[in-house]
Structure formats: structure tokens, C-alpha cells
Amino acid sequence: MRASRAGVVVLSCSDPRLNPYQILGIDETLKATMVRNAGGRAFDAIRTLSVLQTIGAPGTIVVMHHTDCGMTHFHDADIKKALVEIAPQEKTSIEASKFGEIKNSIREDIELLKASPLIKDDTQIIGLAYDTATGALTEVEEAKSAL
Template identity: 70%
Template sequence: MKASGAGVVVVSCSDPRLNPYQILGIDQTLKATMVRNAGGRVFDALRTLAVLQTIGSPGTIVVMHHTDCGVTHFHDSKIRGALSELAPTDKTAIEATNFGEIKGSIEESVIEDLEILRASPWIKKSTQLIGLKYDIDTGKLEVVGEEQAQL
């Protein structure tokens, strides 16, 4: 992985077992911003990414998903069921919400998220996109997809 020096935003999972700073070897000299949510899904991070891009103009967005992720075990139907019990009057909104399940492989979810970023009118085409898979058992970090900026 070779990020440009223009600042990096890392989108990763909220899982407390992950320490993105450590995994990616990020120290104080690299201007890196963390966005974390369940699964590290980019559709859930677009608002934040759009704000960060306006404030800081990051040159690189890194998307990191990991093995044994909660959203690979708890699919949207399960989340919808639990939420519908908690908030039955919100059933329509709950049914319409994407909760970020990962049903295929981690590689597929990373590629899907890179495609969402590249297709989004909210993300500058000059942004480099890097997709990573982190194996939580072995600590292995793998580049799954990398797209240079489209200038």
C-alpha cells in the first residue's frame, strides 16, 4: 500500500479487536483520520467522508474490512428483527434500512465498497482508493483492490 502524502482517511470496523493505527503502522507524521462503523461499510461513512474531503481534501481513502466481522454473522434480517421488537412503530424505516451485512467474502465486500466510493458523486475522482482485508486471527493484511486517482 502506498498512500499519497495528501492525507489519508481510513474507513474500518468499530470492532474493538481492531487497532487501525497499529495495523497500518500509522504514526503522528501521517495525517490520518479514522472513520469507524459496524463493518467499516462506506455507505454508512459517506456523510463523514464528504465533510472530511471538504475540510481536509484527503488524497487517499483506505477501506479495511476484517475476517470474523460481526456483520458477517449478524445479517440485516437479524438486526431488523431485533430492532422491530424494540421499536415496532418504526418497522417501515427499519425494513428500508441497509445495516451493512456481509454475506459473501471479505474481498467482495471491500471491492463493493471501493465501487460505491468510485461511483459516488460526493467523492472526488482525484482520490486514490485502497481496499484492504485484515485477518483478525493471523494479523495478515492484504491489499484487495487499489485504484489510482482518475485525473
């Protein structure tokens, strides 16, 4: 990882199989802040990421998504359907919401963060794809990504 500036925020999936500290080789000498949500999606994390920019100096945001993610198996429509069953009174707001899928999602999230007025222009955004089967970690450019 070529994160050079102090202050790294890692955005990754909540999946318990993922240990971002171990995967990225982060120990206590590197100040890394962890943000996790379903899929590790930026649109869900933008509030937290923008707040962190006001109280710290995260020069780098790492977006790490992974293979075999639950979000690759349950698509947006499935999640909406399940949530409407849980809370039918919230049907309108559930159907108007985006819950996200993991398909070209790293590229999408890099673009979202770079375009966001809430994220400083000089913030380095790094996209990483983690293969849960092999343990391989691949840097993803904006232009090409399977995840």
C-alpha cells in the first residue's frame, strides 16, 4: 500500500471474516481509523468520512471490498423486499433508499469520494480488492475493477 501521509482511514465490509488490521499489516505504529459497513460502501460511510476530515487529518482513504461478500449474493431488490417484510410501514422510504451491491463497487466508491465536496481534494483515495479465498490483495484503479 502506498499510503504515504499520516492518517489513514480504512473503509471495509462488516464481514467478520475480514480483519483489516491483519490484511493490511496495520499495527499500532500506524494511526489507522476503521470504518465498516455492509459491503464497505462509500455512500453509506460519507457522513463518517466527512466528519473524520474535520476532526483529524486523514490524508488517505482506503476503500477495501472483498470477494464472496454477502452484498454480492443479496442484491438491492432482495434487501428491500426483506426489509419491507420486517417494516412494512417503512415501504416508501425503503424503496427510495439504496442499499448497494458489490459489482464495480470499488471504482464507483473511488469516484464518489473523489467527486464529493465533503472530501478534501488532496485526499488520496486507494481502492483494494481482497480475495477471501486466496488472501490476495489487489489495488484497483478507477477504470478497471471486477468488484
